[in-house]
Amino acid sequence: MKTKTRTLTLMAILIAIMLLMGFVPNLGFIMIGPVSITLMCIPVIVATMVLGLRTGLGMGALFALISVVKMFTMPDAFSALVVDDFGKYGFLYIISLVVPRLLIPLVTWGVGRAIRTKKEYVNLGAASLLGSLTNTAGYLLLVGLALTPLVCSLYGVDPAGAVIVIWTIVLTNGLPEAIAATLICPPIIRALKKVVPRIGAAKPKEITG
Secondary structure (H helix, E strand, O other): OHHHHHHHHHHHHHHHHHHHHHHOOOOOEEEEOOEEEEOOHHHHHHHHHHHOHHHHHHHHHHHHHHHHHHHHHOOOHHHHHHHHOHHHHHHHHHHHHHHHHHHHHHHHHHHHHHOOOOOHHHHHHHHHHHHHHHHHHHHHHHHHHHOHHHHHHHHOOOHHHHHHHHHHHHHHHHHHHHHHHHHHHHHHHHHHHOOOOOOOOOOOOOOOO
């Protein structure tokens, strides 16, 4: 019972952290000069590695839901352009928001299972790094494929310039985000895995005489 309580408590804490990061201004993002680094993928990565893929997918879905809600309630400059022409771009933009968020746990879990070195920090770091990059790169690449006219309008560039803008953001935002996840996630995951059982994990068999 105690182990189940710890598991449910961790789930509740991660959900609360995700909601706070999503809706409290400047909490889920760190500004370093002109670069904005989002930490929203960190609870998804931690949930996936500690509680399992199914829970990670749930956290990824929550991340996606928060992103869609913020598109309407707290839009940035790009989201505002989408909302203004929602009939044309809205569905495509929602796909661009949702798919990368759901890929975070899939990539994190897959990399975590594929890389089996003797150094746990290396395994966890690689999973965190690629899980974070999946979010930023996936979002920007989908935006570039489906919403190039809006990128051109926002930045005042032609389609070729839009490609440069997107890859510049991947490098200036995506890499710092991935580095932050690589540094933050492994020690948290390692500590939690020692005390919180994975959801659905088999209970130890009782020894009978």
